[in-house]
Amino acid sequence: MTENTVLPLINTAFEPGNARKAAESFADRDFREIAIAEFYYFTGQAQKCSDLVEIYIMSSRLELKLSACMLYVYSNLTLGNAKASERGLEIIRECLRKEMEAPTSERNTAYCVFAGYMGTVLLHLSTEELPDMKKYMSSLPQGLRIFAANVISHDLYLKGEYSRALGICDAALFSRKEIYPVGMIYLYCVTAMCEISLKNQAEAEKAILTAWKLAVKDELIEPFIELHGLLQGLLESCIRKENPEMYRKISDAVITFSRGWMAVHNPASDNPVTDALTTMEFSIAMLACRDWSNREIAEHIGVSLNTVKHYLTDIFNKLHVKKRDELKNFVLK
Template sequence: MKPQADLILTPGKRMQALCEARGISRKELANRLDIAPSQVSRILNEDTKSISSDILIKMATEFHVSTDYILGLEQKKQMERHIPMRLMSTSFKPGECLMLVNQLENPASREMAYCEYYYFTGQHDKAVNLTVLYLNHPDPMLRLSACLIHTFANLSLNRINAAKGGLRNLKIHLNQMIADNSDRRTTAMSIFVAMAAQTLLHLPVGKIPPLSDYLTELPKGMRLWGCYVLAHEAYLAQEYEKSLGIVQTCLMLSTEIYPIAMIYLNLMGAMDAMNLRQPDLARKYFMSAWQLAQPDGLIEGIGEHHGLLQGLIETCMKNDYPEDYKKIIQITYQFSYGWRRIHNPVTKEDIADNLTTTEFTIAMLANRGWTNTEIADYMTMTVRTVKQHLSSVFNKLNIDSRGQLKAYMLK
C-alpha cells in the first residue's frame, strides 16, 4: 500500500514517507538500493535537484510503486495526449530516424521514441531501462507503448519472468479498456498491443475484438503495422494469397514512407512469397525491407523473422553484408531462445531449440516440401552439404525422416 503522502509532491518527501510507512531506516534503504547512505540523505533532505533514473527504478521496485508516483506525476489531471508508438506512427526518410527523435519537443514523447529506436535497432538493454519509467505512466498511450516494447525486449534478453509479467499487464490493460470503452482511441491501442503480442508470440492473450474494426482510430503508420499483424494472422492460417494481398494493397496505397511499418510489411510479403514457391519475388520483398532498415540500423524485425524467411537472410545478406548479417543472426538467436521459452511450455509444442540458423533454414525448407536439389540451388551449396545438414538436424531432434520434422518446425 502507498502511504498517505499523496498530497506531498516532492520526490524526497514521498520517498521519506515510503520509508516511514515500511519502517525502513535510511541506512537500510541505502543497503537495499546499493548506494551510499549520504546519497540517500541528500535525496530525502532534498539537498539534490535531481534523482538518477537508476535510483528511481530501484526505489519503485523496492516499494512496488511507479516512478511516476515517486515523482508526483500521478497528480497531474491535464495531460498531453501522446501519439502511441511515435516512431512507428511517423513518416520519415530512411537515414533520418534519430533526427526525428531528437526534434521531438515533449520529453516523454522523445524518451518513448528512443525506446522504440533502441528496440528496433536491437539494443534491448537500453530499451528496457527506459520503458521501465513508463510502465505505470498515467497517459495510456505511453503506458501501452512501453508495455509492448518492454515485453519483447525482455524476451530477447532472456528475462522470461519480466516478459511474462508484460504479457499479464497487456491482458489487464486490454480487459480494462474493453470494459470501459469510453475512448475508442485508447481501446484501439489496447487491441493493437494485445493483437501484436498474440500474433507474433503465437500465444493466446485473451478474447480480443477484431483489430480491423479499430484500425481507423490509429495513426497511419500504426495502421500499416496493424495491417502487417492482420497479414501475419492470415499467414499463420496458411492463407498466403490473402496475406500477400494485404501487403500489396498497403504498400500500393501508401504515398508516404513509414519505415518501421513498411519493413515488417515487406518481410511479410517475403514470407508469403516463399510459401507460394516464388523465391525471386520473396527476394524482392526482402531487399525492399533491407533498403528501408539499413540506413538507420532497424534490423530487429529481420532477426525476429529469420525462421519464417526460410533462408532469405542467408542468400541475400551473408556474402554482400557480412557484418550486418552477423548482427542480425545474433538478434535471431536471442529472440528465438526467449520466444521458445515462453511459447513451448504454453502451447505444449516442442519447436526446435538446438539447431543452428542454417540447419533451421534447411529444415524449414525440407518441411515445406523442397527437394535436396532445390534447397542446394537456393542456398548456393552442394546437395551433399544439404544432406549433411539434414543428417545433423535429424540427430539433434532424434528423428529419422522428413515426415517427422513437422512437429518441430514453425508453422
C-alpha cells in the same frame, strides 16, 4: 511531423537513414524517450530499450503505458527474459480488458486492441478472444495502421491464407502517402514470407531486398531477427554474403530471441531446437519440413547439394529424428 501516439517512432514518417533524428525530434520528453527506446529495439539494442521503458510500464498515460509494455515484451524476448515479457503481456491484457468494459475513447480502444494483437499474433498465440482488429483500424493514425496491417497479414500467414495476407500487405503499401520505414519493413517481410511459402522465389527475394534497403541505413535489424525462421532462408540467400557483418549481428540475436519466444509461446515444452540448431540449420529445417527438395534448398540458399545433405544429417542427429516429417514437431510451432 511527429505525433504523441502509441509507439511514436513507428507512427512517424521519415527518410531511411534518419531514424535516430526522428526519434529525438519529439518535443514531449516522455514520448521522446519512448521513441528512442523504439530506435534501440529496432537496431538490436534490446537491453537499452528494456532499461529505458521499464519506468513507463505503469504510467498513468495510456499511450506511454502500452508503448512501454509492447517494447518491454519484445526486448526481453530478445534478452531471453521470459518472465519480464510475460509481465508486459499481462499489463497489456489488463488494459484491453478495462477499455473494452468501459471505453474511454475510440482511439484509446483502438490502441488497446492494437497492443493486444501485437502482443498476441507476433507470438503466435490465439486471437480467438480478441476483438476484431480490422474494426478499429480507421481510429489509428497512418503509421500505426500500416503496422496493424502487418499484424493482421502475419495472422493470416500463420493460418496459411497467403493470398489474403499478400492482398493486405499490397493494399497497405499502396495506400500510404509517406514513408513509414518500420511498418513497411515488416510488411515487405510478411510479403516475402508468403511468397517463399508459395515457392515464388523471385518475388520473395524482391520483397526481402526492398525491406533490407529500407532497414540498412539505420541498421534496423530487429524485424529480421524476429522473423528469421519464417523467412525460410531468404536472409541466407540474399543478405549473408553481401553483408556478412550485419548477418552475423542478426544471427547472434536470433538464438536468444527464439529461446525467449519459445518460453512464452510454449512454456511447458522441453523442445531443444533453439539450443540445438544454428540459424542456418534452422532455415534449412524450415524448408525441409515444408516439402522443399534438397536441390530446391541448395539453389535457394546458394550452397551445394552435398552441403544441404550434410546440414540435414547434422540436424537429424541433433534433434534425434529420422525423417523430415518429424522436423515439424520442432520448427512449425
